[in-house]
Amino acid sequence: MPEGHTIHRLARDLALELTGEKVAVSSPSGRFVEAGMLDGEVVRGTRAIGKHLLIDFDDDRALHIHLGRFGKLRRHDLPYVSAKENARLRMTSAKATWELVGAIQCDLYDKQQVTELRERVGGDPLAEGPRPKASWERFHASKRAVGALLLDQSIFAGIGNIYRAEILFMLGIDPMQRGCDVEKKTYDKIWALARKLLKAGVEANRIITVKGATARASRRKALHIYKKKTCGVCGTRVVRTELGSRTLYYCPTCQRPR
DNA sequence: ATGTCATGATAAC
């Protein structure tokens, strides 16, 4: 299930099996109407921008996918024969078949739409190079709670609900603190930790934030605070609340207001 | 069989 790390990992894995390949593209469910326009075309490459996945074709066209909360892009060995016809997208190269189910978006973008996507989505901690200034500016100008800002994709593209909880806990930040009251130094720490954790997430292909937790660790052992009952550091009962219209878990002792 | 919950985002009020 997808936060930014999942999408970046998919971009990497898909590239291995699709780039330079002529692909058969169809829409078994019929809900990706433009599938036929890509059928038989050659994939030029793949990219992740925050939680958005782009699969590039000729003429600056790109297949744009956003998994939302439920979406999955599943890989199948060849030959793949499906009993179910619920996939919105099926894409087969000489190496594998990939099927898309449950996504919130799957459409064909032209160059202009890709540009608009880039403008709409903010700095991605997993992107190379310096982070965009606009990220801090938006953050610093906001009266909204930090806990809400971490989910704002125009500020931190790729962070989702689990990473939000883990980052705030690991840095001891009160989720209710207003963005405009957060020091630059703290913001920098958030960014750096997001990058580190998301990178680890890409490698493990899952979210692991506890140092030393193995790739097979249970969720309980892999995470600090998300869905926990008590704080592993101080034993305080973890607060479960709603912030930014998502469930937030935090420790009122370790993440005390300041 | 039915209910609940989930790592997301947007349009409409």
Add this chain to the structure above:
DNA sequence: TTATCCTGACATA
């Protein structure tokens, strides 16, 4: 703020 879209796993009955 809310309603809505997307699917599946698991719990409960």
